[in-house]
Amino acid sequence: MIEFKDVSKKFGSTIALNDVSLVFPRGKIIGLFGPNGAGKSTSIKLIMGLNRPDRGEVRVDGENPQNKKQDMAYLPEIDHLYPWMNIAQAADFTRTFYADWDETKYRELIKFLNLQENMKIAKISKGQRAKTKLLLTVSRRAPYLLMDEPLSGIDILTREEIINTLIRDYREGEQTIIISTHEIAEVESLVDEVIFLDKGKVKLSGNAEDLRVERNMSLVELMKEAFRDAN
Amino acid sequence: MQTSSLKKFFKLYSKEMRELRPEILVVLIATLVLDLLFYIKARQFPAVIIGPSIMILGLAALLPFISSFKLLGREWNSNTIYLLLSLPVKGGNVLGSKLLALLTQYLFGTIIVTAGSIILAFLLFPEPGLVETLRQAQSAGIDTRLQTIISSGTLFYLMSLVGMAYVIAISFFSQLLGKLVTRFSGPITAIVFIATFWLMGKLMTPLWQQVGNYAQPHMNQSNFSIAAFNQLVGMNTLIMLAGTVIVFIAAVLVYNHKIEL
Numbered sequence: 001m002i003e004f005k006d007v008s009k010k011f012g013s014t015i016a017l018n019d020v021s022l023v024f025p026r027g028k029i030i031g032l033f034g035p036n037g038a039g040k041s042t043s044i045k046l047i048m049g050l051n052r053p054d055r056g057e058v059r060v061d062g063e064n065p066q067n068k069k070q071d072m073a074y075l076p077e078i079d080h081l082y083p084w085m086n087i088a089q090a091a092d093f094t095r096t097f098y099a100d101w102d103e104t105k106y107r108e109l110i111k112f113l114n115l116q117e118n119m120k121i122a123k124i125s126k127g128q129r130a131k132t133k134l135l136l137t138v139s140r141r142a143p144y145l146l147m148d149e150p151l152s153g154i155d156i157l158t159r160e161e162i163i164n165t166l167i168r169d170y171r172e173g174e175q176t177i178i179i180s181t182h183e184i185a186e187v188e189s190l191v192d193e194v195i196f197l198d199k200g201k202v203k204l205s206g207n208a209e210d211l212r213v214e215r216n217m218s219l220v221e222l223m224k225e226a227f228r229d230a231n
Numbered sequence: 232m233q234t235s236s237l238k239k240f241f242k243l244y245s246k247e248m249r250e251l252r253p254e255i256l257v258v259l260i261a262t263l264v265l266d267l268l269f270y271i272k273a274r275q276f277p278a279v280i281i282g283p284s285i286m287i288l289g290l291a292a293l294l295p296f297i298s299s300f301k302l303l304g305r306e307w308n309s310n311t312i313y314l315l316l317s318l319p320v321k322g323g324n325v326l327g328s329k330l331l332a333l334l335t336q337y338l339f340g341t342i343i344v345t346a347g348s349i350i351l352a353f354l355l356f357p358e359p360g361l362v363e364t365l366r367q368a369q370s371a372g373i374d375t376r377l378q379t380i381i382s383s384g385t386l387f388y389l390m391s392l393v394g395m396a397y398v399i400a401i402s403f404f405s406q407l408l409g410k411l412v413t414r415f416s417g418p419i420t421a422i423v424f425i426a427t428f429w430l431m432g433k434l435m436t437p438l439w440q441q442v443g444n445y446a447q448p449h450m451n452q453s454n455f456s457i458a459a460f461n462q463l464v465g466m467n468t469l470i471m472l473a474g475t476v477i478v479f480i481a482a483v484l485v486y487n488h489k490i491e492l
Contacts, residue, residue, distance in 0.1 A: 045492055049317075050317065050491060051492060052491055069318065070319035072317070074313075076313045080310050080312075080314045081314065082309075082314075084250075093246065096234050096238060097234065097319055097320065099233040
């Protein structure tokens with residue numbers, strides 16, 4: 001379980017998170033939604049231990065996130081792989097650091113995603129880079145999978161492949177997936193729990209199905225309503 | 232399967248070595264080209280080989296220092312810092328692998344240049360010339376035994392290696408402090424570099440002076456002991472090594488506790 005206790009984070013004069021308390025339940029797919037600048041990426045970086053809270057604390061299974069990196073697979077929005085590596089080299093690099101690397105899954109996924117091991121990161125398309133990042137993240141059997149805008153700037157076919165990969169490999173009850181995105185429609189069917197963030201505050205959170213039934217709206221409509229009120 | 236810490240360290244190290252490959256190749260090619268050029272063109276004036284040798288040696292010695300800025304700075308410029316910081320390894324491994332790679336670059340570079348110069352010297356100075364030079368040095372009271380040459384040379388080389396590690400550690404420390412601010416990162420890095428260099432110099436100079444005073448009686452013209460000289464070099468190297476360790480630990484602490492994205 002991931003817990004935020006009164007977490008605040010500022011970058012210069014910009015407030016990214018403002019006194020946020022949250023619980024990300026274990027074994028679920030959690031959608032972290034909100035417009036740009038809502039605090040989604042900061043939340044994921046705090047969980048990953050890439051940022052430190054100014055106030056409050058973040059705990060992953062009761063521990064400091066810095067000590068839980070081996071349990072987390074992280075897919076950032078930006079291209080973070082060494083451009084001179086090819087896919088095989090990037091996989092070999094990742095494999096060395098994580099005991100939960102699943103070679104069989106990697107072999108299956110590389111075919112499923114239509115990638116080739118000799119493809120050089122610097123020379124492949126944006127969509128292929130997105131798929132490579134996904135391949136390296138999902139080839140691990142990590143208890144936590146943190147995805148920051150995995151669909152951003154990706155064409156519709158690649159988006160579908162990414163979502164299908166997630167559905168295909170999700171281990172319900174065992175694995176926690178946190179997806180930060182503003183492309184809610186694409187992941188609507190995927191998420192169990194939702195957290196809507198706005199200007200560093202939690203606007204709305206709960207079980208996705210309960211919210212849909214309770215308000216008789218899709219998550220996209222819910223978000224529109226929530227943020228229309230905010231503006 | 233759990234991977235050992237050592238294997239993780241060497242994976243990081245081999246990644247750094249791959250990043251440094253172009254610089255190592257530059258030194259290799261520059262050595263080959265210049266040595267060949269001087270072998271062809273300077274046969275009438277063999278003494279001029281000292282020029283290119285010093286020039287390329289300077290390049291080989293300076294490049295790892297310049298690369299230390301590239302190696303760390305590039306992680307931020309190409310966003311690979313996201314990958315590096317998300318790995319389950321501490322700053323000691325990350326910075327240690329970079330330091331080791333840069334020292335390997337120094338080792339490769341200086342060995343390539345030195346080997347090139349020695350070969351060039353043998354080719355340009357005919358055999359009796361070199362032997363004669365050694366004989367002259369011996370008659371001037373200089374200990375030219377192979378054992379002495381090797382031990383003093385090794386100590387000097389070790390001192391230069393530690394010196395390189397020292398400036399690289401300061402470079403890491405200053406760059407990481409520079410990364411803590413979003414604006415004026417470059418000027419802050421430069422200021423911290425100079426300030427750390429100055430402060431460490433202030434800390435180490437009294438120790439160097441003390442060691443020098445101790446060795447002084449054995450190192451005048453009438454009573455020169457090569458053993459005392461070696462001891463002096465060795466002690467100075469140890470002092471510099473201690474300084475390197477202090478700065479390196481400070482850099483690791485900044486990486487582990489202060490660096491964020």
